[in-house]
Amino acid sequence: MPGDRDWNASWIWGDGEPSPRNEWRCFRKTFRMTGRKPDEARLRLTADSRYVLYVNGTQVGRGPVRSWPFELAYDEYDVGHLLVPGADNTIAVLVMHFGVSTFYYLRGRGGLIAELALGTNADGRRDIAAATDATWTTAVHAGYDRRSPRMSCQHAFTETIDARSWDDGWTMPGFADDWAPATVIGPAGIEPWTRLVERDIPYLTEEPVYPVRVESVRTVVPRSWGVVIDLRNLFVPDSADHANNAMFCGYLAVTVRASKRCRATIGIVDDGRVFGPCSVNGTWYGADAFAGERPQHFLEAELREGDNLLVMDVTGVSHGHGYHFALDCAEPFEVVSPLEGKPEAGESASPFVAIGPFDSGVIVDHRPRRALNRAHPDYVRAKEIAFAADLDRFGGWVKPVDERYVSRDDVFSACVWTPAAAELPVPRALQTAVVANAEAAAVPSFPHADTELVLDFGRELSGYLAFEVAASAGTVIDLYGFEYMRDGWRQETFGLDNTMRYVCREGRQRYVSPVRRGLRYLMMTVRGAVEPLRIHSVTMLQSNFPVAEIGRFQCSDPLLNDIWHMSGHTTRLCMEDTFVDCPAFEQTFWVGDARNEALVGYYVFGDDSIVSRCLRLVPGSKFQSPFYADQVPSGWSSVIPNWTFFWAIACLELYRFNGDRSFADSIWPHVKYTLDHYWERLDDRGLFYMQGWNLLDWAPIDQPNDGVVTHQNMFLVKALRAAAELADGVDDETAATYRGRAERLRAAINAGLWSEERRAYVDCIHADGRVSSIFSMQTQVVAYLCDIADGERLDRVRQLLESPPADFVQIGSPFMSFFHYEALAKLGRFGDMLDDMRRNYGQMIDHDATACWEMYPSRSRSRNDYLTRSHCHAWSAGPGYFLGAYTLGVRGLDPGWSKVIVEPQVADLDWARGAVPHPGGGRIDVAWRIDRAAGTMHIRVASPAGVDVSVQPPAGVTADVERVTVG
Missing domain, CATH: 2.60.120.260 (Galactose-binding domain-like)
Structure with a gap:
């Protein structure tokens, strides 16, 4: 090339x-x-x-x-x-x-x-x-x-x-x-x-998808004024060069010039993860004075006629989220700079001035090297600022905020903060025009209000918005994509400004956005239309890695069928130019997530090229850390040790799937490089000790960022064994070394991380030597998966998995459920696995989910509850793998799957049928039906020629096996 x-x-x-x-x-x-x-x-x-x-x-x-x-x-x-x-x-x-x-x-x-x-x-x-x-x-x-x-x-x-x-x-x-x-x-x-x-991959798809209905039409009046401020790049300018967390200590100030004495609402619509007290004309208001549920904060304030100085303490840590600041007032007002008329105001300045930063820094490993200096005398003294003239006493600390850090308007707050709104019937012509792409229809217009439409695409999508309209010049179309609404309640995308604004020219026009977005619902608000805007079409160009759904699954339980389809759809949406965690909030290739997503992809789509690309990208982060970054390629220098271990395991699993020895040989030196560096982090007890983001599950397990974390030690054992297998025949000496290391680490885990009192593995040992008092199912699951225990301890771990104690921390996320299901499969507890899917994924289906959620809901099911952040997250799509691998029972026995076993696990099902892609081409079709009363079972297997398929019926069942060879 x-x-x-x-x-x-x-x-x-x-x-x-x-x-x-x-x-x-x-x-x-x-x-x-x-x-x-x-x-x-x-x-x-x-x-x-x-x-x-x-x-x-x-x-x-x-x-x-x-x-x-x-x-x-x-x-x-x-x-x-x-x-x-x-x-x-x-x-x-x-x-x-x-x-x-x-x-x-x-x-x-x-x-x-x-x-x-x-x-x-x-x-x-x-x-x-x-x-x-x-x-x-x-x-x-x-x-x-x-x-x-x-x-x-x-x-x-x-x-x-x-x-x-x-x-x-x-x-x-x-x-x-x-x-x-x-x-x-x-x-x-x-x-x-x-x-x-x-x-090194095909071009992504662009498939036009139309909405399935107009969900609602409303007249709306947005808040009076709003902007978004980039606090991170403002206070730490060098932070534009990286994506690490930045911390800063300082204030923002702005003057609100009111036409008369009045009441106004100060709204921090999304705080960008930074929120502090606010002062109006020298009177400070703390968090208890604000209404709203974080990240929204609303303060009712009295404004005097003329100039009012607002000062906001924005001290905190920001990763780069916008700070959405807005005002609403029934009386006319202006927002001007407190430095108005002074030479230092600057020609390209926004209305805001910054005071500080009095301290700033960057966090690169999830642990600030030091706390922000909130005791700086000028920072403390700045609390006394009440008038614009008071800024003169702070000299060089006061600087105009460059306009590039402040938006002209905040579309997000205009969409989510509407002090006045009224529901309208949906005109039939508009419904038909949007859904059926039929004759264009006019959007109702009103002299003193904007018109808001909510379009439902019927399922989660990811790609590029496109629309065609006829409009008068200057008509504004605000678009806002979100993922969930029910019974009139909408879950806003706090932390994600998933909006765009389009100002129309005169006449008919079409626009295709170059910015990728994920959504199910699209709010379309028409503002300032002189003549009614006419909609010709609104589409999402669904864009993803080009794969065919070769896999199939159907069984006697319709709920499991829905869960399988939801898992496949989720994985497809999260296959872009790499696997991504979620198509809306992040679109980020998280290395550890991709290990589980790859297994789902093998069973639903059969494509391994995206997996190979993902795995090859990871060592490029070597310049950031020898431990390899947890998301790549990224400006955030962040390491989750487990994510690196999952990457090493995934390298072996790709080789096991496609049998590509050239991939194994080329990736092996990179696996060796990072695992050798991890091995150097063993302490004098022979345990892996790491300061960093020691994550496995979002549940309240004890996984401190500084200390010996048990699940990490266990996954390191598994990664060493996987690396040894990858090295077999290539570097036999190192393979033997790694097997020896794995055994030594396993022994150290059993010597130092087992509690005889509770007869279970502890979650961690803290940096101060304190042994954790928390016991979790997560740690026991990992111990069983990684073959840490033997003898009586192994029996005890099995017992814990079969009957989890109520006082142990329970599985907390669909991501962790993947490992739990692996453990249940290894235990032969297939009925427990299906019951867990029905319970946890079933509640997603109950809430009209079309894709798998990032998290299980943590609260009650009340209508206005925050069910999950992302409503489409492929780390949660595990059923797409397990139903094929175990309910259908199709698993490869050697690299490249020249030998395959079909070993159906029937649990409480009466029948199942489906297909699993074969890495060499074609697929393995399986259909089975069981007659429990007679103790018989019919199994039909169709497979490509040249594939050695062994069929293993359940114990105690007489099976009639029908074999078909294709090709």
């Missing part, structure tokens, strides 16, 4: 800042193509951070896939069918440069590299028709507002676009641009993109 030296193109960008915050930049190249249409026309490109490619006005693709900057992936498209011989042809690229690090991107600098080859010359060289250089033209897209806020700490920015400010014809030939020549940065191979690598 082409290397960096094979590129004829150069990296280009525009003049100005190398890594601008939230810049949307357009590039064009028009060239004349002489002669006939070429037999081959291949256009390859990549960009920092994301691009959308057009050829002669047609969207060709978007990318690149997430990757490390030092191994940046490029894409290659066949565009010959779009080129016109004997005419001008235009390549156009929209590049979105984040300018901040996220959980799926490390900040580099703005850049585009692209070249179009029309086959090869007579001398065998590629015939380059166009390559990025100084002849390309560029301009910042004037329609996109660079001050749009961050979606969350995991994501980049929301989207605010004014269609009146830009000509969509820029992607077409004949567009008369007066743009500047692009600036050449340098050739392929320069920093930070030192190596360009070809995309």
Whole structure:
């Protein structure tokens, strides 16, 4: 494949800042193509951070896939069918440069590299028709507002676009641009993109999905005024270069100029995980004075006529979530800078001023090296500020807040905080237009209120919103995606600004968002329409890794059937260019999650290429930590030891599935590298001791960030054994060493982490030497899975799993349930496994879930309860694996599955049928039905030729086995 030296193109960008915050930049190249249409026309490109490619006005693709900057992936498209011989042809690229690090991107600098080859010359060289250089033209897209806020700490920015400010014809030939020549940065191979690598997975799908109904129509009046403030980058500017937590100590101040004495509501609609007291004209109000349930805070305040100084103490820790600040008042008011009229106010300043930071820092390992200095004398003295003039006493501590850190408006708060609203009947024409994509229908409009529609897509989706409308110029469309509503109550996406704003130009227009979003429901609020807006269509372009649902499952329990389908749908939505935890809140590749998700993917889709890509990405985090990061590629330098151990186990499981020895051989040195570093963290007791994020489950188990955590020690044993198996035949000496290490660590666990009093494994030993008094089912499950106990202790652990004591911490999340189900399967407790699925996943179905939740609900089932954060999270999709592996009973016995066992576990079911993909192609179909009264069973198995299938019926059952060979 082409290397960096094979590129004829150069990296280009525009003049100005190398890594601008939230810049949307357009590039064009028009060239004349002489002669006939070429037999081959291949256009390859990549960009920092994301691009959308057009050829002669047609969207060709978007990318690149997430990757490390030092191994940046490029894409290659066949565009010959779009080129016109004997005419001008235009390549156009929209590049979105984040300018901040996220959980799926490390900040580099703005850049585009692209070249179009029309086959090869007579001398065998590629015939380059166009390559990025100084002849390309560029301009910042004037329609996109660079001050749009961050979606969350995991994501980049929301989207605010004014269609009146830009000509969509820029992607077409004949567009008369007066743009500047692009600036050449340098050739392929320069920093930070030192190596360009070809995309290693297929292009993602884009399948149009229409809403199934208009859920509601309301008139709404939003809060009067609101903005989003980026406190993290404001107070710790260098934090744009990474995604670690930042801490800071300081204040924000702003002047509210009231037209008369009045009451106003100060609303912190989403506190960005930072909330402190607030003062109005020198009177301070603590948390007890605010109404609302966190993260919402509302304060009723008296404003005097004229200027009122608001000061907010924003001291705290921020990962990058926006701070949503809003005001509502019946009387007219202005929001102005307390420095108004002074030279230091600045030309590009927002109305806010910052006081501080009096202290700041970065947290890189979940444990602050020190506490924030809240005793700084000027920080304490600033509590006395009551008037704008008082700011003069604080000299250099007071600075105007650059407008780039403050949005022009907060779409999220405008959508969720509506002081006045009234429900309306849904017009039938509107219902038909939206759902059936029929004749366009008008959205009802009102002179003194906005119109809000809630559209239900019928299931969770992930991709790119698109709509076509006819509107008067200046009509505003606010879109807000969320996941759950029931009986009139809506669960807001606090912590995720899942919104966008589109300002219409005159007439009919279509817009396709370049920002990926996850949602089930879409709120569409029409504001300021001079003429009623007409909707032609609203769609979600469902985008995911291209897989077919080869797996199937059906049984005599309809609830289990629904759970299986929900698990498969969830996994598909969380297959992007890697596995991701959830398509809405994060879209992050969490390394440990992917181990369980891979097993589900094998059984539902049979695809292993996405798994291979995920596993190969992980060692790229070596420059951040020798222990490998828990999410990659990411600007957050974070390690969860168990996630690394699960990665090592997943490497072996991929080899066991597809039998690809070349993968095993190439990944082995990376597995060895990190496990050798983990081994160095054993203490004088021979136990693994780590300061860090020592996570396994969200339940209240004792897993301190500093100490000996039992479940981590146990999973390290399992990882060492997996690594040894991976090394067999490649590095036999190290394989033997690892088996010896695993046995020594197992012995140390039994010597130091077993309680004779409770006859169970303790959760941990704290840093001060104190042995935990907490006992959890999580630790006992892991002990059994990792073969830690033997003899009487093994019998005791089995007893605990079969009859969990009430005073032990119970399984707390669907993620932990995966390991619990593995243990139950190993125990042969298949009825217990199905009962647990029915109980825990059944309550998701009861709440109209179409995808698996991140968590089980922790409170009562009252209507307004917070059931879970994410309503689509693939770490919870375990039933998609277990129902195929055990209820159907299909499991591979050797790498590549040349030998397979079909061993159905009937539990309380009467019949089951389905299919499991075979890694070599085709599938294994299984259908069984049991007659308990007669003690007989019929089993039908269809399998590919060349696969040795053994069928093992349940004990005590006489089975009639029907075998079919395919091929």
